[in-house]
Amino acid sequence: MILVAGGAGYIGSHAVIELYNKGYDVLIADNFSNSSPSVLDKLELITGKRFDHITVDLCDLEELKKRTKEYKLSGVIHFAAYKSVGESVSNPLKYYANNLQSLVNSLKLCKERDIRNFVFSSSCTVYGNPNQIPVTEKSKIGKAESPYGKSKVISEEIIQDYHHTHPISICNLRYFNPIGAHESGLIGDYPDGKPNNLLPFVTQVAAGVRDTLSVFGDDYDTHDGTCLRDYIHVVDLAKAHVNAIEYNVKNEGKHSIFNLGTGKGVSVLDLIKTFEKVNNVPINYEIVSRRPGDVEAIFADCHKAKTDLNWIAELNLSKMLTSAWKFQQNILK
């Protein structure tokens, strides 16, 4: 059985489905601090299976140990973390305390229960403002701009240090920009309050929940002046976690790092125009000044994931944008 820490969250819930599709038993651990228990019902609607779950704060080690005791665990996928860049700037201690303690506790659980298969959610944010794109796993770790970003850099260091003395199998997955939703339209990215990320804002403007999208800067050195990102469908991303679990089994004791993206740089305006076209909905937007801390352009070199994990992103930008719009429309029903 695989423990999915943060399994009710945006990426975690999609990973639960893909694990289930490949025949894995799953135990979801979540405290619903940034998700809803209704996700468990949605997962049941999608798969026909009521997943085992425990409501637990990963920062509470004793409770985590107690509540997982009865389950035979062979792997842990650690998603449980806060992820709002802006909030991390205004409340850094909340981010360091939660994101680091929950990771340490997941590793302590592995140690105590002799679980030797660990997958970690990292982010391309660790590359900071890269000197060269696409970035490979060997590219230099940059200066993270936010406490959120720094919490990912420190998490990677914690994992590396732990691995020196406890060489279990570990995949450290660096996500580029996950967007989109499950094809059912039942689960997706559901930000609490005003969205920080681009696509949830776009879908809310499309739905009339918000008036205008602010595009942060059109004077970057890119083909249309807006920032380039490597947007990846959350379902593709979720599938990579199953590959990582399998890779860990075959590569006992190895610590590996993988970029997960499509390898394509898409600008903010490319994304808006494609959204309007594939969904046939206009997006009201205005160009405003740059957002402090934004990286001009980043996208992934994903060759390592292809060769070693046997994984590539299959779903294109249109699929990302139609699925996100379907999910947004379902929220309003």
Ligand code: UFG
């Ligand atoms: N953007 C806008 N208007 C908005 C929101 C975003 O123009 O209202 C632009 C940004 O300036 C950027 C692009 O859209 O150029 C993407 O921005 P996001 O906020 O969606 O994502 P980031 O690339 O800033 O990445 C952040 C974190 C990552 C994290 C990712 C997904 O830095 O670590 O969000 O949560 F992985």
